[in-house]
Amino acid sequence: MLVLVNRIITAIEHRLEIAARARTRRELLDRSDRFLEDVGISRALLEAGVHAWPWREDDAASPSPAMSGNRRGLRQAIRELNAYSDRELADLGLARTDIPFAVRYGRPGIDRGARSAGA
Secondary structure: OHHHHHHHHHHHHHHHHHHHHHHHHHHHHOOOHHHHHHHOEOHHHHHHOHHHOOOEOOOOOOOOOOOOOOHHHHHHHHHHHHOOOHHHHHHOOOOHHHHHHHHHHOOOOOHHHHHHHHO
16 A cells, blocks of 8 residues: 555656646746856757756766866856846746855755766
């Protein structure tokens, strides 16, 4: 019985995650190309649909200066994110106070998992 309940919970969580990605995708498609470029999201992958998530343009062979530990790159990434409005940061799943941590380490459950899986 417990196995069945766990499967149902897992299926519901999966559907909720797909629905959240679809909402996020719709909102991102309304953003400018500049905004998408600034946050590293590919419009082509967005247009490909929910299953192309995480829609990143990441090139694992050439990490960004911010991700490589370069202090200047870290400071610049923090400055750029601080220039975003609170609404834009919320769309990215960030609070203003989380910017330095997110630039250095990624967003818990999102960026860290992707980075460690690719390493």
